[in-house]
Amino acid sequence: MKEKTKRTGRIPKLNPKTHCVMVRFDDEEHARFLTMYEQSGEYAKAVFIKARVFGEEFKVIKVDNSFPEYYARLSDLNAQFRRIGVNYNQVVRELKSRFSEKKAMALLYKLEETTRQLVAVSREIVALTQKFEQEWLRTSM
Template sequence: MTQNHNKAGRKPKIDTTVFRCSVNFTASEQAMLMAMYDRVQVESMSAFIKMVLFEKPFKVFYVDENTRIFIDKLSSLNSLYRTVGVEYGLLVKTLRENFTEAKAMRALYKLEQQTIELVKVSQQIV
């Protein structure tokens, strides 16, 4: 009689971590370590310490409050562009339904000039 074994559960790791080291820090050293760890985006403190010990490169991201505000405003500007595009389509449809061809074309010409100016400003921002 053959037995069917389910392959459930976690797959075994190829190179498992079996050794553990302990290091003692003074209060100032611990503060320096925590400050360095806060600047680096890794999943755990042990991974950070391994990177430092074995001289693996790691990235440090400084988040400046002014830069964050600027990025948020640029993101909101892109959403405003999408909104203008949707409103533009609705406006063109409404103009064609409610006005004569000549009046609609005059209004669309003004709108087109403003849109071109908006595109120029957006290109300068980029």
């Protein structure tokens, strides 16, 4: 007779977990537990609970999405300013070719006032960006 040397099924673990412990939470405790679990970044609740019971270090992972979002919006705003610059040149050309000098100067004056407002907004954006960078660098270090 032939001996069976091949074993089928799952490979047995070296240190199997055979003891089960159960914990019950009320609603408030469960909410606190879930908050702590989510902040820890552990992949399983059981791993998180074992780490807390045996006194392992509690790590909190925080992701700040405001920085990339701010720069994405800032890039969009910069693109809009470029479009305004292109339109500005086209408007000046059309004013020069289609209107009398007096009418063109009156319209250019209005355009100049609007441009000053845009420059003021641009300076405010630069100031806010510098302030944001300083705050973000201070909190990230």
